[in-house]
Amino acid sequence: MCGIVGIAGKSPVNQELYDALTVLQHRGQDAAGIVTVQDGRLFLRKDNGMVRDVFHTRHMLRLIGNFGIGHVRYPTAGSSSSAEAQPFYVNSPYGITLAHNGNLTNAHDIAKDLFRTDLRHINTDSDSEVLLNVFAHELQDLGKLQPTEDDIFKAVAAVHQRCRGAYAVVAMITGYGLLGFRDPHGIRPIIYGERETPNGKEYIIASESVAITSLGYQVVRDLAPGEAIFINNEGQLFTRQCAQATTFAPCIFEYVYFARPDSRIDNISVYKSRLRMGEKLAAKIKREWGENHGIDVVIPIPDTSRTAALELANNLNVKYREGFMKNRYIGRTFIMPGQSQRKKSVRQKLSPVELEFKGKNVLLVDDSIVRGTTCKEIIQMARDVGARKVFFASAAPPVRYPNVYGIDMPAKGELIAHGHTEQEVCDLIGADGLIYQDLDDLIASAREGNPEITRFDCSVFNGEYVTGDIDDAYLERLERSRNDGAKRKIENVTIDLPNVQG
Numbered sequence: 249m250c251g252i253v254g255i256a257g258k259s260p261v262n263q264e265l266y267d268a269l270t271v272l273q274h275r276g277q278d279a280a281g282i283v284t285v286q287d288g289r290l291f292l293r294k295d296n297g298m299v300r301d302v303f304h305t306r307h308m309l310r311l312i313g314n315f316g317i318g319h320v321r322y323p324t325a326g327s328s329s330s331a332e333a334q335p336f337y338v339n340s341p342y343g344i345t346l347a348h349n350g351n352l353t354n355a356h357d358i359a360k361d362l363f364r365t366d367l368r369h370i371n372t373d374s375d376s377e378v379l380l381n382v383f384a385h386e387l388q389d390l391g392k393l394q395p396t397e398d399d400i401f402k403a404v405a406a407v408h409q410r411c412r413g414a415y416a417v418v419a420m421i422t423g424y425g426l427l428g429f430r431d432p433h434g435i436r437p438i439i440y441g442e443r444e445t446p447n448g449k450e451y452i453i454a455s456e457s458v459a460i461t462s463l464g465y466q467v468v469r470d471l472a473p474g475e476a477i478f479i480n481n482e483g484q485l486f487t488r489q490c491a492q493a494t495t496f497a498p499c500i501f502e503y504v505y506f507a508r509p510d511s512r513i514d515n516i517s518v519y520k521s522r523l524r525m526g527e528k529l530a531a532k533i534k535r536e537w538g539e540n541h542g543i544d545v546v547i548p549i550p551d552t553s554r555t556a557a558l559e560l561a562n563n564l565n566v567k568y569r570e571g572f573m574k575n576r577y578i579g580r581t582f583i584m585p586g587q588s589q590r591k592k593s594v595r596q597k598l599s600p601v602e603l604e605f606k607g608k609n610v611l612l613v614d615d616s617i618v619r620g621t622t623c624k625e626i627i628q629m630a631r632d633v634g635a636r637k638v639f640f641a642s643a644a645p646p647v648r649y650p651n652v653y654g655i656d657m658p659a660k661g662e663l664i665a666h667g668h669t670e671q672e673v674c675d676l677i678g679a680d681g682l683i684y685q686d687l688d689d690l691i692a693s694a695r696e697g698n699p700e701i702t703r704f705d706c707s708v709f710n711g712e713y714v715t716g717d718i719d720d721a722y723l724e725r726l727e728r729s730r731n732d733g734a735k736r737k738i739e740n741v742t743i744d745l746p747n748v749q750g
């Protein structure tokens with residue numbers, strides 16, 4: 249998952265873009281980038297690292313202009329190379345920069361067409377560079393010296409015709425304005441807001457509402473699937489439905505893990521959805537383990553599971569205790585690129601408070617079990633400090649299938665629940681008992697916030713891919729090219745394109 253932001257301001261936007269990216273940092277820790285524009289000139293700074301490491305004062309001073317876009321990256325295609333940090337830039341037509349959250353499922357095929365038919369060069373293995381070139385080609389094809397909003401929306405419509413998969417996008421068309429658009433399934437989130445200033449209205453487009461509200465803008469609304477928004481250089485706003493057919497199916501994993509709890513996505517409070525996950529899981533525990541379940545204390549695995557664990561404990565009528573302390577200087581483990589780094593980080597990141605475990609039957613709660621890295625380590629840690637019994641609960645169902653829409657779970661062989669029953673997973677992680685949320689309950693936890701959404705992308709749980717273009721051959725190719733071992737072999741061979749001086 250990546251984080252994206254774009255601002256069409258009336259005063260310099262560099263600091264606000266930076267602030268928004270720090271608010272979106274949980275969506276991508278590998279690389280960060282900002283591009284701004286002033287007087288038809290672009291200023292770009294991007295590199296590997298967290299936001300605070302990529303932008304120093306000397307970079308910020310050079311990121312001038314009242315319009316700009318930013319990105320935090322969690323790679324799901326290509327490599328972790330700094331050359332694949334975003335935003336991407338293409339000089340023709342007009343000079344376009346683009347930042348993307350999601351993953352195209354047909355990037356490989358389009359890349360061939362871009363070369364053979366559109367005579368365009370792609371310099372990396374990033375699907376986002378492909379997406380940018382498709383948009384640029386379609387805009388160029390209209391052959392206008394000065395594109396209107398109609399032209400820009402036509403080019404977005406053509407992107408929807410050619411691209412498959414998940415894409416929430418912000419882009420800048422130099423000299424013309426700021427653009428945002430969402431794929432026809434609305435898989436990844438994108439929302440916009442506005443603010444009155446003495447110089448006129450300013451607009452912000454971002455992955456999550458918390459980036460909008462924390463910067464002092466008011467949320468207007470989420471983009472609909474297939475919809476685009478364009479704010480021209482004069483500050484006029486246009487929105488248009490650019491897809492012929494749409495089937496709304498937002499990603500349910502945003503609610504489970506990715507998004508911040510203080511965001512609202514598609515009119516659903518992420519926080520409340522997690523409370524409901526806890527409530528429903530408690531009901532299942534009572535059903536399956538009985539009222540005399542023997543649990544002395546409920547302990548969350550920080551950070552993400554806290555909200556669900558709290559409500560689970562309330563509903564079980566058992567004490568909720570913060571039995572693991574998190575080192576605040578270590579980021580999210582799951583979105584780290586390699587397994588050895590992830591494993592080491594769990595122990596560096598979480599340490600137990602012994603007195604909460606000694607002689608007790610503890611129920612550890614996590615939002616999800618994916619590779620099993622976290623729970624294996626944590627269960628052992630709980631035993632090491634004297635827990636009598638260690639039960640484990642997951643607020644999401646077993647993750648059994650790869651993700652192809654912007655979450656880096658490419659290899660089914662790396663998923664602990666793939667090909668295993670729940671009892672086998674319980675044995676593998678070394679728990680005394682394991683309980684998973686039912687998929688219907690997870691869906692209900694999100695849906696109760698907005699009953700108008702009739703479908704979610706739940707592919708990691710049920711193997712049903714909403715875009716309908718994923719078959720076994722695709723998944724096998726993906727697994728071969730992006731499993732942990734294969735990723736280690738991808739080298740940083742691409743030369744970076746111009747950055748503001750490092």
Ligand SMILES: O=P(O)(O)OC[C@H]1O[C@H](OP(=O)(O)OP(=O)(O)O)[C@H](O)[C@@H]1O
Pocket residue numbers: 505549550551552553579580581582583614615616617618619620621622623
């Ligand atoms: O089974 P695994 O492969 O270990 O993946 C699942 C774990 O990874 C995530 O935590 P993470 O440390 O990324 O972030 P958090 O601090 O937001 O919980 C998630 O919240 C689970 O704890």
Ligand SMILES: NC(=O)CC[C@H](N)C(=O)O
Pocket residue numbers: 249250321322323324325326332348349350351352374375376654655
């Ligand atoms: N997680 C994402 O949204 C990744 C965006 C894009 N596919 C990349 O790898 O850079």
Ligand SMILES: [Mg+2]
Pocket residue numbers: 549550551552553614615622
């Ligand atoms: Mg976690």
